[in-house]
Structure formats: C-alpha cells, structure tokens
Amino acid sequence: MMFGYSDEWWVLLFVPVVLWVPFGPFAMGVTGAWCARRPGWRARLWSVLLPALPVGVLAVDTVLPTDTWDEPTWWDHFLAFLAVYVGGITVLPWLLGYGITRVTRTLRARRNRAADPAVGG
Structure with missing residues (x-):
C-alpha cells in the first residue's frame, strides 16, 4: 500500500480522507443547514x-514528520491544505448551508408576516 508495505493497518485512516473530498461538502452543507434550523449543542x-477524522488525519500527515519542516515547500503545502481541505471542503460548505437556510427562513417569515392580515403587516 503506502511506502511499499501491505500490512500497515493505519492506512485505513486515509479511507475517510479520500471519501471526504467528494462527499464532505455535501455533509457539511447539511450540517450547516441543520445548525440554522435547530440551533443547539447537538447540531454544533x-x-x-x-469532519474531525478526515481533516485531523490529513493534518497530521501534512505536519508530520517534523524533519520536513526545513524544506522550502513545506509552508506552501500547509497553507494549501488549510485553504483547500479545511476552508474549501469543510468550512465554506457549512457557511453556505447555514447562510442559505437563514436567508430563506428570514425571507419566508417576512413574506408570511406581510401576507397575514391579523399581524397588521
């Protein structure tokens, strides 16, 4: 598998990392919408x-081993990991799901309040 050894069990930790790329944005968008609909500790x-396992495993793989910190491209790789994997795949879809749900609910409530004669809108 990795590094030429087929008996390394820890390579199974990279399965969620690979699956997070296609499915992670959808999962984070759903959790963002869930947080907007039902605020509370469970959704948060x-x-x-x-995202803790896939992002954490890739973060450890990016940061370690520490002897690569002296390489000139290490900082660029770390910033790319933060921008793409953390920002683009994890945080941005959550913000979009949360924001779209909040805006939709606000506009719908405003429209319903204006259409309801009992409220006096």
Missing part, C-alpha cells in the same frame, strides 16, 4: 465531530 457538536 456534529458540525465539529463529522
């Missing part, structure tokens, strides 16, 4: 726990 906890 899942928003943190869901």
Whole structure:
C-alpha cells in the first residue's frame, strides 16, 4: 500500500480522507443547514465531530514528520491544505448551508408576516 508495505493497518485512516473530498461538502452543507434550523449543542457538536477524522488525519500527515519542516515547500503545502481541505471542503460548505437556510427562513417569515392580515403587516 503506502511506502511499499501491505500490512500497515493505519492506512485505513486515509479511507475517510479520500471519501471526504467528494462527499464532505455535501455533509457539511447539511450540517450547516441543520445548525440554522435547530440551533443547539447537538447540531454544533456534529458540525465539529463529522469532519474531525478526515481533516485531523490529513493534518497530521501534512505536519508530520517534523524533519520536513526545513524544506522550502513545506509552508506552501500547509497553507494549501488549510485553504483547500479545511476552508474549501469543510468550512465554506457549512457557511453556505447555514447562510442559505437563514436567508430563506428570514425571507419566508417576512413574506408570511406581510401576507397575514391579523399581524397588521
């Protein structure tokens, strides 16, 4: 598998990393919408726990081993990891799901309040 050894069990930790690329944005968008619809600790906890394994494993793989920190491209690779994997695949879809849900609910409530004669809108 990796590094020429087929008996390295820890390579299984990279399966969620690979699956996070196509499915992670959708999962984070759903959790963002969930946080916007039902604010509370449960939705927020899942928003943190869901990406913890894939992002954490890749972060450890990016940072370690420490002897590569002296390489001139290490900082560029780390910033690219933060921008693409953390920002683009994890945080941005969550923000879009949360923001779109909040705006939709606000506009719908405003429209319903204006159409309801009992409210006096």
